[in-house]
Amino acid sequence: MSVLSLAAVSVQRGSRALLAEVSLEVAAGETVGLVGESGAGKSTLVRVALGLERPHSGTVRWGIDDPWALSTAARRAARARLGAVFQQPAASLNPRRLIGASIGEPLLAHARALSARERQDRVAAALAQVGLPGQFAARWPDALSGGEAQRVALARALILKPALVILDEPTSALDASAAASVLNLMGELTRESGTAFVIVSHDLAAVAYVARRCLVLEAGRLVADGETDALYASATPPALSRLLAARTERFVPLSATR
Amino acid sequence: MPTERVLLQAEGFGVDYDSTPILADIALSVHAGEVVALIGASGSGKSALLRALLGLSPATAQTRGLLRFAQADGGLRERRDITPLRGATIGFVPQDPQTALSAHRTVAQHLDEVLATHAPGSTRPMRAEQAAALLTSVGLTGELLPRYPHALSGGQGQRVLVALALAGNPAILLADEPTSALDPRATHELLALLQAQARVQRRGVLIVSHDLSATAHAADRVAVLAGGRLVEIGATAAVLSQPQHPLTAALMAACPPLTPPRPARLAEAPRPAPCARVARACAFAATCGRAQSVCAETPPAWRTIAGREVACHWPLGAA
Secondary structure, three states, rough: EEEEEEEEEEEEEEEEEEEEEEEEEEEOOOOEEEEOOOOOOOOHHHHHHHHOOOOOEEEEOOOOOOOHHHHHHHHHHHHHHEEEEEOHHHHHHHOOHHHHHHHHHHHHOOOOOOHOOOHHHHHHHHHHHHOOOHHHHOHHHHOHHHHHHHHHHHHHHOOOOOOEEEEOOOOOOOOOHHHHHHHHHHHHHHHHHHOOEEEEOOOHHHHHHHOEEEEEEEEOEEEEEEEHHHHHHHHOHHHHHHHHHOOOOOOOOOOOOO | OOOOEEEEEEEEEEEEOOEEEEEEEEEEEEEEEEEEEEEEEOOOOHHHHHHHHOOOOOOOOEEEEEEEEEOOOOOOEEEEOOHHHHHHOEEEEEHHHHHHHHOOOOOOOOOOOOOHHOOOOHHHHHHHHHHHHHHHHHHOOHHHHOOOOHHHHHHHHHHHHHHHHOOOOEEEEEEEEOOOOOOHHHHHHHHHHHHHHOOOOOOOEEEEEOOOOHOOOOOOOOEEEEEOEEEEEEEHHHHHHHHOOOHHHHHHOOOOOOOOOOOOOOOOOOOOOOOHHHOOOOOOOOOOOOOHHHHOOOOOOOEOOEEEEEEEOOOOOOO
């Protein structure tokens, strides 16, 4: 079953089409990459998928529900099925809240029946899921490295056990080693958590590391949807070939035997 | 580039914040016509070095060693007060156009202000001509002059920042993570622009970045900073094709390959001990897989191997 489906979704900004007739499905437990040049519509697609922006035409579905056919309250409740992680780890955590409180915050909105003790247990479990020790709950965000902050953001995104987590450029603000730690974690989560992930990135190698299926956006249109390695090998459509050509990693990483 | 003029030279340079060493033993030079990439993970001390080079260290910071800058007559001179050099000798390209530019001023107003600062006697029409020329020199057109920062793409905003840094015609361009918010194509174009500033205008370009892969290919030389110290410096091709310091190798192995085969887990680089604690040992003595007892007892001396310098007791050697 699809956890997310878009049918002929279009978004206009003035006379410009930010998204034009985009249709796609993300199956339960699947990991999908989304690549495209700046301005291709990646961020708009993320906002539409998360129900933060209503498309001008077309249908969004979370499972069987159309969020825009629901009441505001019901849409808000249904949003618990989705998690999101954004590019800037520092900016996505409230500096005046302990990490445990930030991670547990979605529970206050969506699982109000839980006791404080149960919330603490869920926070501890979420930290463990992202490979961080339980003591992190009592730390402040400024004490985190970039990689740790991204893990905390993932813990918060996962705490309601969502069907789908969307990650928008989760590694591009991180140094190579911190990015590797987040990609390693992503690898574990995609294999073990049962959650579906959509990873949006201009780092084609990072996308290929975690996602076997890849979508390519160009000027608001979905121009490719297929097996990541096969798409990269074919270097089509043109938007993907330009992204491949512009890759700056001219050296061969030691881990590769190319 | 031994024949080229040295524009910037650090020697035994270090910075203490509140008596705690943040940077130590920095020896680095930037020559006219070359691009140097200074690569460091978060916490490596690259922001502290950047601030020190711009004379923007906190007032309570203490510096050790020397910073020398090129003089108009071609010589090098030690400078303690860097403030007067900012803009005229060393031009700074900040990281993020949306925060570096004022949201309620146009591109023209930004350029005019900087040009007026560098040439107090100039007239507005003179500056308008210069502003247009500066935009052209960074590959933009006068069309952008009336625009506000929000109406610029990431790549355009970054180029405007380069134009502003060039307004004082500096010998050295210092860029802080200039590509971290750009897509691959804009990254490529911006690095080409910085490279042209070195090649054609004979400036020295120092790019500070956490991203070895994104910046290195545009650089002639790469310097790797970790725990407040440099660990490896050399020609880009030599360092990247055969890194000698375990950290450099680990940073490279941390980048996933584009095509299969892929490792089941990516390498995560060893963490250095804080600068303050490593005066008598290698910063990686506790975390490096190759460490021997000597690593915890003596700081590694610099040695030259295969065209680069490396500070390691047990460099990786020929593959």
